[in-house]
Amino acid sequence: MRHRRSLTAVVAAVALAVPVIVATSASATTVRTTRAAGPAAPAAGLAAPEITVTDVKAHLSQFQSIAAGNGGNRYAGSSGYTASVSYVEQKLRAAGYAVTRQPCTSCTAQSANLIAEWPGGDAQQVLMLGAHLDSVRAGPGSNDNGSGSAGVLQVALALAQHNPTMTRRVRFAWWADEEQGLRGSNYYISRLSTAERTSIKGYLNFDMIASRNAGYFINNISTPLAASLKSYYDRIGVATEENVEGVNRSDDASFRNAGIASSGVAAGASARKTAAQAQKWGGSANAAYDPCYHSACDTTANIADVPLGRAVNAMATAVWSHAVGDSTPPPTEDSFSLSVSPFSAVVAPGGSATVAVSTVTTSGTAQPVRLAVSGAPAGVSAAVSPSSVTSGGSATLSVSVSASVAAGTYPLTVTGTGASATRTARVTLTVSTGPPAGCGGVSAWTASQAYAPGDKVSHLGRLWNSTWYSTGAEPGVPGSWAVWSDAAGPTVTVTTGAALAQYAGTNSPYTILVSGR
Numbered sequence: 001m002r003h004r005r006s007l008t009a010v011v012a013a014v015a016l017a018v019p020v021i022v023a024t025s026a027s028a029t030t031v032r033t034t035r036a037a038g039p040a041a042p043a044a045g046l047a048a049p050e051i052t053v054t055d056v057k058a059h060l061s062q063f064q065s066i067a068a069g070n071g072g073n074r075y076a077g078s079s080g081y082t083a084s085v086s087y088v089e090q091k092l093r094a095a096g097y098a099v100t101r102q103p104c105t106s107c108t109a110q111s112a113n114l115i116a117e118w119p120g121g122d123a124q125q126v127l128m129l130g131a132h133l134d135s136v137r138a139g140p141g142s143n144d145n146g147s148g149s150a151g152v153l154q155v156a157l158a159l160a161q162h163n164p165t166m167t168r169r170v171r172f173a174w175w176a177d178e179e180q181g182l183r184g185s186n187y188y189i190s191r192l193s194t195a196e197r198t199s200i201k202g203y204l205n206f207d208m209i210a211s212r213n214a215g216y217f218i219n220n221i222s223t224p225l226a227a228s229l230k231s232y233y234d235r236i237g238v239a240t241e242e243n244v245e246g247v248n249r250s251d252d253a254s255f256r257n258a259g260i261a262s263s264g265v266a267a268g269a270s271a272r273k274t275a276a277q278a279q280k281w282g283g284s285a286n287a288a289y290d291p292c293y294h295s296a297c298d299t300t301a302n303i304a305d306v307p308l309g310r311a312v313n314a315m316a317t318a319v320w321s322h323a324v325g326d327s328t329p330p331p332t333e334d335s336f337s338l339s340v341s342p343f344s345a346v347v348a349p350g351g352s353a354t355v356a357v358s359t360v361t362t363s364g365t366a367q368p369v370r371l372a373v374s375g376a377p378a379g380v381s382a383a384v385s386p387s388s389v390t391s392g393g394s395a396t397l398s399v400s401v402s403a404s405v406a407a408g409t410y411p412l413t414v415t416g417t418g419a420s421a422t423r424t425a426r427v428t429l430t431v432s433t434g435p436p437a438g439c440g441g442v443s444a445w446t447a448s449q450a451y452a453p454g455d456k457v458s459h460l461g462r463l464w465n466s467t468w469y470s471t472g473a474e475p476g477v478p479g480s481w482a483v484w485s486d487a488a489g490p491t492v493t494v495t496t497g498a499a500l501a502q503y504a505g506t507n508s509p510y511t512i513l514v515s516g517r
């Protein structure tokens with residue numbers, strides 16, 4: 001009894017100390033934010049345990065050593081990335097997780113996603129949490145995204161350690177190749193069956209959660225899924241805002257575009273803190289949230305403990321409130337997905353092409369979706385017809401290119417604005433010089449032409465043999481395997497050097513077009 005009472009006293013003292021530590025010290029090694037803080041306990045479910053910053057930072061030190069021992073970074077496909085995967089994997093296995101390495105075959109270099117599931121709770125109702133584990137080449141990537149990776153790892157370890165009674169399934173993911181265009185998470189989504197996809201009730205993303213000049217951003221902040229994350233910040237009295245800077249720039253976009261509810265936490269990248277934000281959050285107005293974004297100085301010295309501690313405890317709150325004990329289910333929202341086929345169209349000046357636009361109701365009830373296309377350069381007309389559908393319906397994107405348009409690659413974005421959410425899908429329009437560009441006398445594949453077995457086309461630098469009848473089946477995309485076989489195009493060696501260095505760290509996909517032989 002004595003012993004118990006003294007423990008309670010310690011907890012109470014810690015709770016009292018909360019506002020002081022959080023408000024004044026950016027270098028505190030623990031940020032105390034427990035439920036002992038008072039009556040504002042969670043509405044349902046068992047209380048989440050406290051996640052300490054010290055534990056999270058131990059993983060960050062390991063990522064830093066891994067980068068140091070592997071040429072200074074952990075970019076996808078590098079030895080530093082593989083060593084990071086091994087580190088996380090070994091920690092999870094030791095804690096009792098079933099862990100899978102999923103080699104990503106559509107990533108820029110050989111790299112794998114790491115997926116771990118805690119065995120308990122309803123497998124038909126999965127809450128996923130994820131963070132990208134790759135860095136850019138410029139540095140070790142401590143904040144981007146060692147921070148999210150280490151945080152998700154520590155929450156996974158805490159779940160194993162506490163081993164509570166589970167109502168729902170929790171799955172954790174560390175993504176490959178986010179920095180080159182969300183490739184690891186997109187690959188994961190592309191391999192899910194419909195049943196697997198619908199079992200994922202929500203995805204929470206953690207990318208850059210320890211920025212030194214931190215903001216407190218939540219993705220899709222007013223959606224039901226974001227509520228448990230937001231409730232944590234509300235409870236500790238920290239104002240949160242929508243993550244505007246990060247829209248479509250991290251792995252939650254892969255889930256959102258597949259019609260899966262998504263949210264997450266971020267402390268900001270290269271955008272600047274406004275005066276109003278500095279007023280409410282502290283820090284420096286008119287300075288970047290992360291002064292070392294995509295730079296060599298993104299080391300463990302670029303980690304701020306306060307936002308890190310808050311983000312990992314918000315993460316634990318979400319896991320415990322949705323998946324543990326007597327918890328509330330992840331909310332269902334009406335949701336839809338948007339996709340285009342093919343993803344790219346090659347059109348000669350004066351020509352035209354059509355692309356199929358489809359929507360699918362992925363949860364809840366069907367909703368009206370307005371469809372529009374943007375990004376067409378002067379001389380290109382692009383329109384979607386019909387311009388609105390009920391989710392589940394299809395439309396056609398028609399593109400016509402006037403004779404004056406210069407050859408080049410123009411990204412088009414199809415946007416579907418629904419009642420509950422907005423989805424985007426990209427189409428790459430390549431305007432060729434004169435007749436469809438080919439290679440070595442073989443003409444380029446076009447979406448509008450009908451092909452028969454035995455036809456040969458060139459597409460994105462490779463030679464393809466048609467093995468069946470098709471129109472609009474793009475060579476090389478997963479759905480076209482039965483139609484086109486890769487006939488080993490020319491081997492092209494691209495030397496990366498000064499000319500490509502300018503693109504390093506743009507966090508967007510880029511295409512290297514190689515012409516001639």
Ligand code: DTR
Pocket residue numbers: 144178179207208243245246247249250266267268269270507
């Ligand atoms: N983490 C970045 C993507 C990004 C850019 N701005 C934000 C804001 C908040 C979260 C993420 C981002 C990257 O991976 O490069």
Ligand code: ZN
Pocket residue numbers: 132144145178207208250
């Ligand atoms: Zn990132």
Ligand code: ZN
Pocket residue numbers: 136144179294507
């Ligand atoms: Zn990045």
